[in-house]
Amino acid sequence: MALTPQWLDELRMRTTLSAVVGRSVRLTKAGREFKACCPFHQENTPSFYVNDEKGFYHCFGCEAHGDAIRWLTDQRGMPFMDAVKELAAEAGMEVPAPDPQAARRAEKRASLHDVTAAAQDWFMEKLRSRDGARAREYLAGRGFSDATMREFGFGYAPDSKQAMQRDLSRFDEAMLVESGMRIETDDGTHYDRFRDRLMLPIHDQRGRVIAFGGRILADRQGVAKYLNSPDTPLFDKGRTLYNLHRAAPAARAANRLIVVEGYMDAVALADAGIREVVAPLGTALTEAQIELLWRQVERPILCFDGDNAGQRAAMRAISRALPLLRPSHSLAIVRLPAGLDPDDLVKQKGVGALEALLEKPDSLLNALWTFEKNRAPLDSPEAKAGLKARLLEHIEAVQHPDIRSLYKRELLERFSSFAFPPRPPRDFSKPGKPPFGRFEAKSRSVDPRTRDRIKAAMAGGARDALLAGVIAGFLRFPEQIAAHESALSAFAARDPKAGPAIDSLLIAAETLDLQGHLPISPNEGLPALPETSFFAFLDEGTDPDEAREELAEAVSLLVERPALEAALAQATARFETDPEGAFAEQQRLLRKKLEFETRLGQMASRRAATKARQNSAAQGIGPADGMNMD
Incomplete structure (x- = not known):
């Protein structure tokens, strides 16, 4: 093989x-x-x-x-x-089938390494020659030390179309073309790919030269500033990171890895003493390159240019990373001052200025929120709705369920705080009955129609204690309504009886100041929940964060149940036409219903535990008091 x-x-x-x-x-x-x-x-x-x-x-x-x-x-x-x-x-890899041609291709690749190694020696020789004078002047102007220039293997490609073929004639023309050193035209003529450029070798992780990058020495209209080797049997630019073979050991020692936009930035930072630096090769950071970064450190730092193009490149990298996120593996983002690249910042303000930014990078989530919020003016409801739609699109790209849930909660809470900013304080001096007798007296009022719809739903005319408990929970924590708006809207569309109450909650949330964390109080109070209610989020003694998490679980159950019941009804209706299939589907759905009831039971257990802790605290009993240690 x-x-x-x-x-x-x-x-x-x-x-x-x-x-x-x-x-x-x-x-x-x-x-x-x-x-x-x-x-x-x-x-x-x-x-x-x-x-x-x-x-x-x-x-x-x-x-x-x-x-x-x-x-x-x-x-x-x-x-x-x-x-x-x-x-x-x-x-998930296929073992190559027995193939004599594959063996010959492997042998050819080994020969191509000989070509790229010889080309590197030739470029370095030309840099030292009379032809390389301008290239040496450019390097001197950049301020690179002699040690850095030797370590990174700078060279020079002469301004000639046939110089390499003439000096490396020991290699076949076909090998020079296949290694990316020469170009073959449609009419069969050949010429050197790199001409009058400062040359840098690109290595694989084993330190072998596999490709080159060339920079022009003077800006010329219509000529690309940077030119890389094409993809070859040795080189895949989407799976290669410049300088990784040097940066990996430094990254393990420093416990960080920095990603810059171009290889000249990587060289400049190495020259300044920051050696754990890599760069992509003329493309946006790819999924394969992100995985390469994560093999070195769990949270590599993107340090792209401070201009708009650099920030867009960072955002493209974030978009590529979102589906790949897994526990402890993410990206950190450094925002450089506008108009500066890492080399400029080091030269103008010293390496300490860059180190200060690298010590406090932004998280991927913060960078995502900032970019989308600043992407366009948000001066209208439509523009704000567009921001929310973009955030939800990013959230859905996250494949890991726990990370997706956490991103959704965080980003929608930020959107809610931004889209519904604090309003002027309202007058709460008028007496009013706190809902359920459990909330603080100071609360917010809603209009009579909203009050009546909510009362109808909670009085049992719509569904049961689950719906009543969820509504009561949102009356206590109205700032959570926006985070669950999509789920609530979907539920209201399925349940015509509960729909008016849910719609009234959403309307009330849009007209109230949700930053003060005050409950909503209908003018005439609401029916009390039975004492057997299993909603710990309605108890004053429950930790607010735990209460909000359990409220989210209750919303999930509320939305899940009508879909489950509808599916059960459809399975039952199929019995006459497809008894076997209907029975199997019904059994599957009944198991899901049992899981549903189990989750409800777990909520009851949590509430019982909470009440027990509260009672013990009220009686002055410690965690271990009263326990039989025999």
């Missing part, structure tokens, strides 16, 4: 080594690594370490060392190909 080095590197990159080793060895977290007693020899003190970032394990006692493939062959005794197949299946 033709397993190329590139394919095997991809397999190792997609495999989490600690997960493979952890199936047969008990691992303990030790900083950025895992440790255990070595499975290859007897020991009492752990000397066996697994490093996911570097992709290998190592024992300091017996010197056992290897990657995921080596683990399966040495520790589990699997044949090499069986180990590869097992890891590939878990990584």
Whole structure:
């Protein structure tokens, strides 16, 4: 089978080594690594370490060392190909089929590495020659140290269409074209791709030259300032990060990784002493590049230019990252001063100014909110509705359910605070009966029609205690109405009896100051809930944050139930035409209904626990008081 080095590197990159080793060895977290007693020899003190970032394990006692493939062959005794197949299946990769041509292609890629390495030596030689004088002047003007220029391998491509072919004639023309060094036209003529440009080599993670980037030395109309190698068998610009092979060790030491827009910014920051810097290669940050970043640190920092183009590039990266977000893995964003790139900031204000920004980066959520809020004037209800629609679109892009829920809550709360700002204080001096006798006397009033609709719903004329409890909860926490507006509207559309009450709540929320966290009080009070109610969010002693979370759960149940009941009714109606299918569907829905009732029961249990704590506190009983310790 033709397993190329590139394919095997991809397999190792997609495999989490600690997960493979952890199936047969008990691992303990030790900083950025895992440790255990070595499975290859007897020991009492752990000397066996697994490093996911570097992709290998190592024992300091017996010197056992290897990657995921080596683990399966040495520790589990699997044949090499069986180990590869097992890891590939878990990584979602197809093992290449037996193909002599694939072997020849792998051999060709090895030869292409020879071409790019020779081209790098040639570019560096030309920089030192008479032809490279202007390139050396440019570098001197940028202020790069000699050590930086040597480390990053600066070179020069002469202003000639045939210079490389003449000096590297030991390589076939086809190889020069396939490596991206030369261009073949439709009529069969060939010429050098890079001409009169300052050259920088692009490396893979193993430090091999796989491509080049070239910068013009003087701005010329119609000529691109930067030119990169095309995609080749060696180089995929969407899966490569410039300078990663140098930045990765520095990132592990600094526990941070910085992403800038271009490779010259990366070089400039390295020259200033900030070495954990990478850059994409002429494209927006891709999903594959984000995964590469997360293999180094959990929260890489995007440090793009302060102009509009730089902020749009940051926003494109955020949009690409949203579907990939998972616990502890995100992006941080640094907003540079307008019109400055990282190199400009360091030169004008010193490296300390940039370090100050890097120490306090913005979160992905904050950056998303700020960008969308500032994207266009929000001077009309339509514009504000457009902001909400864009936020919801971003929220729906998040695939992880917990992260999506948290983003939704946070962003909609921010939107509510922005769209419904505090109004002038109202006069609450007139006496009024607090709803349910549980809320503070100071509260807000609504108009009589709203009062009557809400009273009708809570009096049992619409549904039951669940609906009444949810309405009561929103009367107590009206600032939460906007966050649940979509769910409430959907429920009102399904339930014509409850619809008027829900609509009245939404209208009341739009006409009241929701920033003061005061309850809504209808003018004549409301029917009291039965003492057996299981809604802890209506008890004064419940923590406000816990109460709001339970209110959200109650809303979810309220919206879920009519859809479940409708589906059950449809399944029952199908019995005459499709008895087997209808029965299976009915059983599935009945299980869901049982889950629904279980969730209601859990709410009752939580309320009972809350009441017990409140009673104990009132009686001065501590958590352990009264417990039989025998």
